[in-house]
Amino acid sequence: MKNKRNRLQVITEILRSSVVGSQEDLLRLLSERKLNVTQATLSRDLKLLKVAKTPLTNGTYKYVLPSITKTISPQGTYNHLTSHGAVLSIEFSGQLAVVKTKPGYASAIAWDIDNKGSIEILGTIAGDDTILIIPREGVSRDQILDLMDVTFSEEK
Amino acid sequence: MKNKRNRLQVITEILRSSVVGSQEDLLRLLSERKLNVTQATLSRDLKLLKVAKTPLTNGTYKYVLPSITKTISPQGTYNHLTSHGAVLSIEFSGQLAVVKTKPGYASAIAWDIDNKGSIEILGTIAGDDTILIIPREGVSRDQILDLMDVTFSEEK
DNA sequence: ATTTTATTCGCATAATTTTGCAAAAACACA
DNA sequence: TGTGTTTTTGCAAAATTATGCGAATAAAAT
Numbered sequence: 155m156k157n158k159r160n161r162l163q164v165i166t167e168i169l170r171s172s173v174v175g176s177q178e179d180l181l182r183l184l185s186e187r188k189l190n191v192t193q194a195t196l197s198r199d200l201k202l203l204k205v206a207k208t209p210l211t212n213g214t215y216k217y218v219l220p221s222i223t224k225t226i227s228p229q230g231t232y233n234h235l236t237s238h239g240a241v242l243s244i245e246f247s248g249q250l251a252v253v254k255t256k257p258g259y260a261s262a263i264a265w266d267i268d269n270k271g272s273i274e275i276l277g278t279i280a281g282d283d284t285i286l287i288i289p290r291e292g293v294s295r296d297q298i299l300d301l302m303d304v305t306f307s308e309e310k
Numbered sequence: 311m312k313n314k315r316n317r318l319q320v321i322t323e324i325l326r327s328s329v330v331g332s333q334e335d336l337l338r339l340l341s342e343r344k345l346n347v348t349q350a351t352l353s354r355d356l357k358l359l360k361v362a363k364t365p366l367t368n369g370t371y372k373y374v375l376p377s378i379t380k381t382i383s384p385q386g387t388y389n390h391l392t393s394h395g396a397v398l399s400i401e402f403s404g405q406l407a408v409v410k411t412k413p414g415y416a417s418a419i420a421w422d423i424d425n426k427g428s429i430e431i432l433g434t435i436a437g438d439d440t441i442l443i444i445p446r447e448g449v450s451r452d453q454i455l456d457l458m459d460v461t462f463s464e465e466k
Numbered sequence: 467a468t469t470t471t472a473t474t475c476g477c478a479t480a481a482t483t484t485t486g487c488a489a490a491a492a493c494a495c496a
Numbered sequence: 497t498g499t500g501t502t503t504t505t506g507c508a509a510a511a512t513t514a515t516g517c518g519a520a521t522a523a524a525a526t
Contacts, residue, residue, distance in 0.1 A: 158503090158504070158505095176481085176482065176483090177482070177483070178481095178482080191505075191506090192505075192506055192507080193482085193483080194483090194484075194485080194505075194506065194507075194508095195504080195505060195506075196483095197482095197483055197484055197485085198484085198485090198504090198505085200365070200483095201365040201369075201484085202365075204364060204365045204366075204367075205365070206362040206363060206364035206365075206374070207362060207363050207483090208360060208361075208362035208363075208376065209356070209357040209358075209360045209361070209362075210360075211452040211455060212452070213357075215514095218362070220364065240418070256418075259418070262412065262415070296367040296368070297367075299367065300366055300367055300368075314473090314474070314475095332511085332512065332513090333512070333513065334511090334512075347475075347476090348475075348476055348477080349512085349514095350475075350476065350477080350478095350513090350514080350515080351474085351475060351476075352513090353512095353513055353514055353515080354474090354475085354514085354515085356513095357514085363513090371484095
């Protein structure tokens with residue numbers, strides 16, 4: 155189908171605006187919007203979107219979007235944070251990763267990154283609102299993204 | 311049993327230091343440490359710890375600890391952040407919540423909290439490394455924790 | 467100490483999620 | 497358009513996770 159892109163978009167909107175506790179629930183919400191798929195497809199969609207299922211204090215569960223999502227912009231893909239945290243975006247240039255933060259946050263966040271002691275990262279250099287991450291040779295962009303996802307949103 | 315506390319502690323250590331993709335895996339890791347329980351218990355433990363199952367880019371899954379975990383300490387529960395983010399802990403006194411941050415972060419974070427415009431929070435007052443949160447009457451500690459969880463880590 | 471109350475946990479099962487496979491749909495392009 | 501390739505999806509089954517219930521254990525109360 156050609157509505158996969160659209161469906162993924164709608165799913166993120168739904169998850170952003172409501173508490174969804176199961177794929178069956180999501181299925182219902184989607185069909186209200188005339189998007190009919192099976193639960194199996196949702197499982198795959200959520201995996202693609204890296205949506206996590208997390209317990210709430212009220213004893214129920216909720217699907218939550220990851221902190222980093224890939225946005226497809228005119229000039230290639232671009233990873234921006236869906237949260238309102240201090241980290242605004244992550245992009246790559248060759249082997250290097252560039253993290254943009256709110257003004258003043260860069261060095262503190264770079265400290266967090268360094269402090270995680272991840273073997274994948276050789277070091278970081280921070281300005282005021284920009285951090286340059288120097289990954290170890292052979293480390294992929296995806297590995298860095300996973301790492302940041304985990305560093306910035308949920309815990310390791 | 312009396313080793314629940316210990317078991318929860320060990321679980322957090324394991325999840326912090328390795329990639330666990332299923333409860334069965336966790337079961338094995340625990341039994342290596344002489345902690346024998348059933349998967350049912352793990353499901354409950356993970357729910358208690360608010361551990362989320364999240365997809366990784368390599369196509370597998372991983373259980374991740376939340377940024378705020380309730381630590382079961384002798385003098386009652388106490389909520390500290392497991393992440394290396396700027397927020398270090400949240401504790402309550404009566405109706406008020408006190409957030410400790412890394413030095414210098416308090417006002418920036420208080421701004422984030424205010425800016426979320428949550429109806430549950432009347433206002434905040436920030437010093438250098440401490441924020442006082444004044445919740446609206448009738449708002450529970452758990453509600454505040456949920457809110458902070460969402461504010462500091464994952465998206466809403 | 468005995469009874470009552472609350473917690474923890476295993477068992478079995480229910481509920482939910484993931485995935486292999488094959489078919490359908492979309493795409494590429496000669 | 498026809499043919500080969502890739503992507504998407506449903507189906508059904510496998511795998512995984514969640515939970516009702518009762519037994520066991522611990523804690524509290526009298």
